[in-house]
Amino acid sequence: MDFSFTEEQLMLQDVARRIAQEKIAPSAEHHDRTGEFPLDNIRLLGENGLMGIEVPAEYGGAGMDPIAYVLAMVEVAAGDGAHSTIMSVNNSLFCNGILTHGSEAQKQKYVRAIAEGEAIGAFALTEPQSGSDATAMRCRAVKQADGSFVINGKKSWITSGPVAKYIVLFAMTDPDQGARGITAFMIDTDKPGFHRGKTEPKLGIRASATCEIEFQDYQAAAEDVLGKEGEGFKIAMGVLDAGRIGIASQAIGIARAAYEATLEYVRDRKAFGAAIGTFQMTQAKIADMKCKLDAALLLTLRAAWVKGQGKRFSNEAAIAKLTASEAAMWITHQAVQIHGGMGYSKEMPLERYFRDAKITEIYEGTSEIQRLVIARNETGLR
Numbered sequence: 076m077d078f079s080f081t082e083e084q085l086m087l088q089d090v091a092r093r094i095a096q097e098k099i100a101p102s103a104e105h106h107d108r109t110g111e112f113p114l115d116n117i118r119l120l121g122e123n124g125l126m127g128i129e130v131p132a133e134y135g136g137a138g139m140d141p142i143a144y145v146l147a148m149v150e151v152a153a154g155d156g157a158h159s160t161i162m163s164v165n166n167s168l169f170c171n172g173i174l175t176h177g178s179e180a181q182k183q184k185y186v187r188a189i190a191e192g193e194a195i196g197a198f199a200l201t202e203p204q205s206g207s208d209a210t211a212m213r214c215r216a217v218k219q220a221d222g223s224f225v226i227n228g229k230k231s232w233i234t235s236g237p238v239a240k241y242i243v244l245f246a247m248t249d250p251d252q253g254a255r256g257i258t259a260f261m262i263d264t265d266k267p268g269f270h271r272g273k274t275e276p277k278l279g280i281r282a283s284a285t286c287e288i289e290f291q292d293y294q295a296a297a298e299d300v301l302g303k304e305g306e307g308f309k310i311a312m313g314v315l316d317a318g319r320i321g322i323a324s325q326a327i328g329i330a331r332a333a334y335e336a337t338l339e340y341v342r343d344r345k346a347f348g349a350a351i352g353t354f355q356m357t358q359a360k361i362a363d364m365k366c367k368l369d370a371a372l373l374l375t376l377r378a379a380w381v382k383g384q385g386k387r388f389s390n391e392a393a394i395a396k397l398t399a400s401e402a403a404m405w406i407t408h409q410a411v412q413i414h415g416g417m418g419y420s421k422e423m424p425l426e427r428y429f430r431d432a433k434i435t436e437i438y439e440g441t442s443e444i445q446r447l448v449i450a451r452n453e454t455g456l457r
């Protein structure tokens with residue numbers, strides 16, 4: 076077993092760290108306070124290959140592996156959680172699914188624009204009444220005699236929905252078939268029949284715009300189907316497996332930022348005549364933070380490695396996401412506690428890390444869904 080990274084992986088990590096520390100972190104407070112979408116920074120990340128890390132160069136990407144993706148995501152998330160959410164959706168949920176299931180024309184048209192940072196992508200699975208139970212969706216795509224589809228319905232909690240040019244949409248084409256009646260479509264948001272609802276006010280990752288979207292007699296051509304008709308659920312699940320590696324990496328980045336700020340604070344802050352880092356209660360927290368952070372990173376790198384081997388990685392991705400998101404919640408919680416009043420104040424970024432971390436236990440499969448996936452894989456029972 077080799078724990079070292081390649082020169083290329085380290086170079087990408089370095090590029091991501093530089094952009095995150097020089098451009099993203101300094102504006103994170105502004106983006107969090109205003110909720111302003113960080114378009115310029117997203118373009119910059121795209122120009123540097125960070126919006127299509129695993130996308131081959133022929134489609135405008137960096138042509139790198141899932142390990143490089145983890146390393147870069149961690150750096151961007153350490154700069155700001157909201158930026159890493161946008162990056163994760165573009166890389167994992169948008170480009171990944173099209174690369175795996177798309178036609179050559181779809182790869183050229185949709186992947187290139189997002190990988191090069193010229194446009195923003197989104198992924199629309201969740202609906203107002205269906206989240207974890209994805210097969211309960213009501214959005215309908217009705218096939219016409221000429222092979223095209225007419226789409227009607229609502230999708231909610233769409234990350235980058237307010238700004239996305241293209242969306243991977245999941246709609247029911249055959250409700251009698253349940254999971255096997257769902258089809259994936261490529262949506263162009265400039266076409267008639269596509270509407271955006273209000274932007275969601277959120278606890279954290281506030282600059283990653285989120286909204287409801289609605290389809291009213293949206294016409295999708297036969298060539299807009301992604302993969303095959305009826306394969307949508309499996310496409311969504313496969314894409315979410317990859318997405319969970321991204322969210323695990325995001326959780327690690329947010330947690331690392333909180334951990335590093337805490338290390339600095341416990342060295343400087345004095346109480347009862349000594350640095351608080353010399354107190355055993357603080358030391359125990361520091362040790363536990365570091366163990367959880369390293370465990371999360373190693374599990375996430377393992378999931379990325381299995382993905383890179385071309386094997387099924389659903390279980391490893393669920394284990395990584397569950398471990399990393401719960402670690403991030405615990406670490407940011409302890410970081411706020413150690414900082415005391417300063418942790419609770421908006422003068423320091425600790426309270427933002429705490430708010431940003433929470434979503435990693437919810438989106439792309441809640442912690443409860445990750446436990447369900449892991450237990451099903453381990454026991455073989457349903």
Ligand code: COS
Pocket residue numbers: 200201206207208209210254255308309312313315316389438439440441444447448
């Ligand atoms: N990769 C590929 N195929 C998968 C898969 C995966 N990760 N997970 C399931 N499938 C396939 C199954 O093999 C099955 O195929 P067959 O019909 O050929 O047997 C089919 O999909 C249905 O699978 P299953 O019966 O396990 O589906 P369930 O309805 O029981 O749902 C859960 C399984 C709950 C795990 C799934 O719905 C899920 O992950 N939900 C969370 C969704 C989510 O993350 N939402 C957040 C939206 S993005 S913010």
